[in-house]
Amino acid sequence: MKSTVKLVVLLAFILGCSSMNAQDFYSIGFKTDTLTISKSSQIDVLSSINIESNVPDSDKYKNYNYTVSIVNDETTLAISDYKLIDFSKKNFQKNGAEKVYFLLNKDTLNDRERKIVLEIKIFDGDKEVTSNNKAKNKKITLTIKEHKAIENHISEYSYLSYVGTNFDLVDGIKAQNLFFATNIYLPNRLNKNKIGFYLSLYGNRAMSDIDSTGNVRRSYKLEKLTDSTYINYTAQSKMITNRVSDNIGAHISVLFPIFESKESADLKLFYAPSLEFIWRRTNLTQEFSEPTNLESNTVVGFIPGTIEIGASSRRQFNEYSFNAGILGLFLTLENADVSVRIQSSVGYSSNFYPRTSSNSSLITTDRSHDIFFAGRAWITEPRTGLTLQAEITNTGINPRPFFGVTLSKAFNLKELSGIFSPLTTRTK
Known part of the structure; x- marks a missing residue:
């Protein structure tokens, strides 16, 4: 009986295994x-x-x-x-x-x-x-x-880049044209004497410089009368001159400490001699309006036909300036709440202008020597990175003022790598 039970169990086990192998x-x-x-x-x-x-x-x-x-x-x-x-x-x-x-x-x-x-x-x-x-x-x-x-705020002000817009305040507040800059500020780090270093690379647009002049007499039309004479039409007009300059510059200063707050290291004052190169692309527009006292007179000469002289003209040219700031101050106030930098310079300026020539194929320049003075201020709020910047540059002998106001977003240079990263990071 026991043998029969064992045989049945063994047979069931074999059948079960076969069934599993078959599945x-x-x-x-x-x-x-x-x-x-x-x-x-x-x-x-x-x-x-x-x-x-x-x-x-x-x-x-x-x-x-x-x-x-x-x-x-x-x-x-x-x-x-x-x-x-x-x-x-x-x-x-x-x-x-x-x-x-x-x-x-x-x-x-x-x-x-x-x-x-x-x-x-x-x-x-x-x-x-x-x-x-x-x-x-x-x-x-x-x-x-x-x-x-x-935390999404600037905690280190040494290496900052800025992207934003210029403001033109002549005809009201207008945000227009790209502003960019990169500033490297290393105070008290070059050697044991605690000499610092400041470098700024920038591109901006100066405010429009508009000048209105009256009592300008001009010819507005020449009309052929005979083969040897023509009529010259003249008028008294108001001339409006508009000058706009796009600037790209590089500024470098060596910082010699003058004062540092004993209560905190936030406030610092430096003697800051500087060198600066500026390339300016200037657009000069002249418009003549409100013509009065219209006159005409006969002139001996030949013209092929009637010539209309437009009421406006535009000229574009490049200028170059080298500024050596002999007397300069650099003041900084930087902490967790704000960054303020104020810079002023006075020194020698060498300027290069295009020379007017009857031969249009020949490009030459004139050079002038002058004394310049410049002032710049940067105010940065670290949590948003919003930066307000203002500057003025002028020369003493031949005054040519340039004003600029910008609003930009500041970010650390290391954040540039994020611009070239993919939107998502894939981990395998």
Whole structure:
């Protein structure tokens, strides 16, 4: 009897094993069971998660599919902080690989370490059959590292770039034209004598310089009368001259300490001799209006026909200035709340202007020597980076004032790398 029972049990075991071997088992799982991701304060972070599959070649699985879902009970990160990117149900593949993409939103707040658990679920039509999945890693734990947000404000004023606009205040406040600058300010760092260094590279537009002059007599039309005479029509007009200069410059100063506040290191005063090169592209426009006292007279000479002389003219030319600031002061007040820099210089100026020549193919320049004085002020609010800048430059012997007011956004030079980065960072 006992022998018969043992025989029946053995036969059942053999039949069970045969049945199991006859049944196909599939394997669809994550390549790894853990993945560590770091948050960013500035950009969303996109990560790819690899899925591997090994499915028997059988028509039995043609209606099977699988999906990736979040295990809510084991996840500690709010659902608003992340997203699975476009992962719908996938059909079975005999042998292959898929990816699911996980998007972690940027975060400007500090946060402790979090985790997200994902799992693969298998379906036969609408019926879940995950239990037959023989994959080793049916779940994956995404560890979101502890996050310390970077405060969005300027904490170091030594290396700053600015992008913004110039203001033209002549006809009311108008924001127009690009302003840019890069300033490097290194006080007390060059040697043991605490000599500092300041460099500024900039491009701006000076305010419009408008001059209105009356009692200008001009010819506005020449009309042929005979082969040897013509009529010259003249009028008394009001002449309006408008000068606008676009400037690109480079300024360098050596800083010798004069005063530093004993209560704090925020306030500093330097003796600052300087060198500066400025290239100016100047547009000069003249308009004649309100003509009065119209007259005409006959002039001996030949013209081919009637010549109308326009009521306006425009000329564009380049100028170059080299300024050596012999007497100069540089005052700074910089702390966590504000950065203020005031610079003044007086010294020698060498200026180069285009020379008027009847031969248009010959480009020559005239040189003049003068005494210049200049003043600049920069005020930066560190949390927004908003910077207001104003400057004035003039010469003493032949006065030619240039004024400029700009509003710009300041940022550290190291932030330039972010301009060339992708919008998302993909972690494999």
